[in-house]
Amino acid sequence: MTNYSVPTLRKYAYLGNFGNSVQELADMARPERWNYAETPGTRKNIILENYVYHTFNRLRAQQKANPERNYIYETDTEMCFNTGLFTPNFEPIFVLFDRNDTERRAKWKLRGFYKESAVELSQISPLPERASYFDSISDLMFDTRLEMRINIDHILEDERNRKRIPEQYRDMSNLPMLFRAALDYAKIRVKENYKAAVPQYYHGRIQFLLPISLGDPKKVDLSLAVGARNGVYTGHTCLTLDMAYNNARLIAKPESDWLIGS
Numbered sequence: 001m002t003n004y005s006v007p008t009l010r011k012y013a014y015l016g017n018f019g020n021s022v023q024e025l026a027d028m029a030r031p032e033r034w035n036y037a038e039t040p041g042t043r044k045n046i047i048l049e050n051y052v053y054h055t056f057n058r059l060r061a062q063q064k065a066n067p068e069r070n071y072i073y074e075t076d077t078e079m080c081f082n083t084g085l086f087t088p089n090f091e092p093i094f095v096l097f098d099r100n101d102t103e104r105r106a107k108w109k110l111r112g113f114y115k116e117s118a119v120e121l122s123q124i125s126p127l128p129e130r131a132s133y134f135d136s137i138s139d140l141m142f143d144t145r146l147e148m149r150i151n152i153d154h155i156l157e158d159e160r161n162r163k164r165i166p167e168q169y170r171d172m173s174n175l176p177m178l179f180r181a182a183l184d185y186a187k188i189r190v191k192e193n194y195k196a197a198v199p200q201y202y203h204g205r206i207q208f209l210l211p212i213s214l215g216d217p218k219k220v221d222l223s224l225a226v227g228a229r230n231g232v233y234t235g236h237t238c239l240t241l242d243m244a245y246n247n248a249r250l251i252a253k254p255e256s257d258w259l260i261g262s
Helices: 008-012 018-028 046-065 152-157 159-164 175-192 241-248
Strands: 072-074 078-086 092-099 108-115 147-150 198-202 205-212 222-229 232-239
Touching: 008 046, 018 046, 018 092, 018 108, 046 072, 046 078, 046 241, 147 175, 147 222, 152 159, 152 175, 152 232, 159 232, 175 205, 198 222, 198 241, 205 232, 205 241, 222 241, 232 241
Parallel strands: 147 232
Antiparallel strands: 072 078, 078 092, 092 108, 198 205, 205 222, 222 232
């Protein structure tokens, strides 16, 4: 990926062999798909790794906005936060950090991931809260009554967007027609089942990911991200299905059939 930036958690804490730690978290948590399905060669458990990074970012933002709340537990010797994940028996899972060596740059170092009943967490009371991304469940419901205004020129001509369109369609002369037809079909899918519009959290706002089928209507080729502004849904970015799943998982485990099957 280009324009890679160091995750904030890595600036705060020395994570050691984080790949091994993330695998331990995957083994501890309820089973989910934590790997990209369409992009070979990516790191194992990359979706889970990104989830941990973004959960920390969200908790920091919530703690800053509500300092009286307990989103991140921090003392002179320990830091802890709630991963938002659960064991198969629905025990919450937390991540614990120790104070790092004074000569090291990061203030904290990772101790590990622990379930709520672990002795390592016994000294922390109360345990930190989970991250939240919405005020009302209605925030996660796509409003089919609103108009959609999609910047198709940008989606089909911008280089980053073009690379996300499957290669077999990318240079077709009738791609604009295919995309418009796919957009109309996506609207119908959402009207038929509201779960077809999958929420994602982006730059402090809830957006929705819509399924775009450029050929076979039974096969979703990419996702369109749309957000409400002034009573209208606008969109100018498409995502691969791996990207869409990764973004959607930051809020909750996706349940929409087109994204689960990606």
